[in-house]
Amino acid sequence: MRLTFVTLLLLALALSGCSKPTARDMLENYTERVGNALEQTVDIDFDAALAQRPAYPPRRERQLQIPEIREGLIDVLDFRHCDLLHRIAERNTSLAKLAPGSQRLIYELEMLPALRQCHDKLADSDDEDLQALNQRVTAIIESKEQSLPALTWNAIYNSEEMEQQFALGAPPLGLPEEGVTAVPQTALEHFADIASLTRQQNWQAPAYTANLEKDFEQLYRSSFGAEWLTSLALLTHTLEQTAAAINQRLERRPICFKQQPNNQARIIRNVFQQFYAGEFQPYLSSVERPGRLWREYQLKTIADLPLPPAAAEYFTKVFDADRDDALWHRYLEARDLHTQSWQRLLRQCGMMPGS
Incomplete structure (x- = not known):
């Protein structure tokens, strides 16, 4: 009897350990890998990042x-x-x-x-x-x-169907191998x-x-819109904090001298190839491409309609490409800064692709 109980317990533990990682798991793992390779703390608080998203206005303010x-x-x-x-x-x-x-x-x-x-x-x-x-x-x-x-x-x-496109409680879009929720x-x-x-x-x-x-x-x-907005917030936070960690580490002291890779640089290159190029970048692309389409349809529709003030402010906070605190603007800025930070790091160690 005791043997059977132990066997079942081990089986349960094994099954729990085989659960597929989520997009959030992948992002957390990526930032942890980067931080360990740099020997630099990456300040990640996904819950705080999600809490900063603007909420779709109440129905009475949209009517x-x-x-x-x-x-x-x-x-x-x-x-x-x-x-x-x-x-x-x-x-x-x-x-x-x-x-x-x-x-x-x-x-x-x-x-x-x-x-x-x-x-x-x-x-x-x-x-x-x-x-x-x-x-x-x-x-x-x-x-x-x-x-x-x-x-x-x-x-x-003002429909329930559109409300759920902007809901705050949705999980992020799945990883590419899971098949992204369709627009x-x-x-x-x-x-x-x-x-x-x-x-x-x-x-x-x-x-x-x-x-x-x-x-x-x-x-x-469809839960695409809500899942995309969650993904965008998580990606933006990951991009911002990872770029900040890379730049802080490089400002503290160089990792490589005279662009010669050392052991730490080789670890960093492995993280870049396996976790940035192999996992993070494909997910970012799988989120951005359909998200651009969803955003463009929303902007095209609301451009021809009268907007209540609360709704106009909300859409600006989410979709605007020029407003500093807008979610889409922050994502674009963070994406570019993240790319530049990695280029700076790899260039310092003579490890830029093609070099």
Whole structure:
């Protein structure tokens, strides 16, 4: 009995030791290896780095007000001339009023072109009642066109599906060998396309409008954005602290003299080849490439929409390439400084690739 217990315990320990390393494990191992090779402390506090990320604003701070258009009974009945009575009546049901923003967006994307078609049809009539109706249609079109940008913003960026793209609790993207979480590209393409329509005239409803809920579902099933933001914060912290450690070590005293490698330099080169080039750099690339695409779609979409002040400030803190404290700017600066620091270190010991 005792032998069986010991065997099970050893098996459990063996299995726990075989668990695959996470991206965070790899980053911690990389910084530890660099620090040991340099004989220099690398100050890593990933939890503190993650805590510094800005939070997506609360829903009440992201909500834009949209005036409601309420047609009177006679007006609604008059819309039978354009075969719109059923569509309007369906929209005004109690269930429709409780529908999510995505459903209202679908309704407006289909309704506006139908109203324009109605306007063109009524414009050819000499009937005074139909001419009066056409004036009402014109007013509704103008009102809907004015409110469409805010409605689109609410439907996309005030949705639960988009909220989770900016959630703070997600793990980082997986290591390349695990397969990186896919960018929800189709959904983001459609959202950017819809946002661009709000600045155009006389557009037709996109072919995918009726199936727009599938795009929201794709977004719901994807955690790419949140995982990418976590990865970006961890990478930035790793890059900044590792570069600082390299430069502090070189400023204290040279590692090599007259560019001649010594034993410590050879250890450093092994760390560079095995852990920087072999593990860290591939992960950085696997995060940056799809992340650029995700960021570009987000920027393209919000560029065409009105932003509540809290949301505008948030996106600047995350996406801006020029603001010093913006997450994306800090990452780019840290990435370049990290590369320069390694080049400085390898050059001092005559170990630059190709030298």
